Amino acid sequence: MQEHELVSEHTVLSVVVGSRAYGLHTEESDVDIRGVYVPPTELFWGFDKPPSSVDGPGVERLNWEVEHFCALAIKANPTVLEVLASPLVQVSTPLGKELRALLPALLSQRAADSFRRATAQQFARASAAMASGGTPRWKQVMHVLRMLTMCERLLSTGELVLAVGAHREQLLAVKEGDVPWKDVLSWVEDLRDRTASAVLRSPLPVVPDAGAVERWLISVRRRSALGEL
Numbered sequence: 001m002q003e004h005e006l007v008s009e010h011t012v013l014s015v016v017v018g019s020r021a022y023g024l025h026t027e028e029s030d031v032d033i034r035g036v037y038v039p040p041t042e043l044f045w046g047f048d049k050p051p052s053s054v055d056g057p058g059v060e061r062l063n064w065e066v067e068h069f070c071a072l073a074i075k076a077n078p079t080v081l082e083v084l085a086s087p088l089v090q091v092s093t094p095l096g097k098e099l100r101a102l103l104p105a106l107l108s109q110r111a112a113d114s115f116r117r118a119t120a121q122q123f124a125r126a127s128a129a130m131a132s133g134g135t136p137r138w139k140q141v142m143h144v145l146r147m148l149t150m151c152e153r154l155l156s157t158g159e160l161v162l163a164v165g166a167h168r169e170q171l172l173a174v175k176e177g178d179v180p181w182k183d184v185l186s187w188v189e190d191l192r193d194r195t196a197s198a199v200l201r202s203p204l205p206v207v208p209d210a211g212a213v214e215r216w217l218i219s220v221r222r223r224s225a226l227g228e229l
Contacts, residue, residue: 003054007063010037013096016088017079018060022146023163024171034083035063038095041224066099070217073106074210076114078147081106085160095220095229102216105209107160112199115151116192119144123188130181141184142175148191155198 018032019025039050052068055061064072064080072080084103092100123144126136146164154160164171173179223229 003051004057006039006050007035007037007054007057010039011035011063011091012038012066012093013083013099014089014091015083015086016090017082017086017162021082021086021088021162023165023168024142024146024175030060033058033061033090034079034086035061035091036066036069036083036096036099037063038066038220038224038229041221044221066220067217069099070213073102074208074213076106076108076110076208078111078115078118078151081111081160082162085162087162098216102213103160105212107154107158107204108208109155109199109202109204109206110208111151111154111204112195115147116195119147127185135177138177139175142171145174145184145187145191146171148188148195152191152195152198155195155202155204158203 014033014035015021016031017034019029020031037054043050050065052065054063069080069083073084081103084100084106122140126141126144129136146167149164149167150161170179174184220229
């Protein structure tokens with residue numbers, strides 16, 4: 001079975017992420033799609049396993065095999081968690097609904113480290129560009145601020161919300177390079193401090209409920225093998 005055929009026949013969840021889910025889209029924005037597929041269990045019995053991820057079809061689409069997706073989610077991978085929180089759902093089968101319902105079990109204080117790592121390198125590059133007299137990639141800087149804002153809210157409230165809400169105009173101004181670097185730097189440092197403080201009083205558990213996620217995954221494999229999906 002070809003990779004794209006595997007995805008098209010066994011997708012359980014497909015959502016729009018990116019700027020349209022964040023509320024930062026413009027007329028020129030792409031439509032970024034992320035999906036999860038569940039290959040038949042029997043495809044794992046031979047030497048050749050289904051791929052852990054498949055790009056496409058389409059330039060702005062990425063799909064994860066369900067076990068790989070869950071493993072990344074347990075690590076609080078920001079890109080993966082967004083799939084479970086996006087309000088823009090294209091496809092959601094009964095299994096997709098079950099997967100989305102696992103989000104509370106996947107959210108934990110691990111987000112503090114994962115979001116920090118996801119933003120640190122991008123912001124270090126921007127800082128280096130400014131220090132050398134160059135121009136940073138302002139779109140990346142905007143997303144650093146967006147992710148840190150989302151992380152601080154997640155740790156403070158226990159809820160993963162993608163929409164930037166009242167921060168939209170200020171973030172778009174950063175994207176256009178209209179915000180002075182000193183203000184951007186101050187904003188990032190403030191968010192980092194607030195995130196560090198939020199961990200100390202966070203309603204989230206220290207680690208996710210990996211057991212609940214694993215039990216669900218095993219049930220999916222079993223139901224597939226028994227022809228119950």
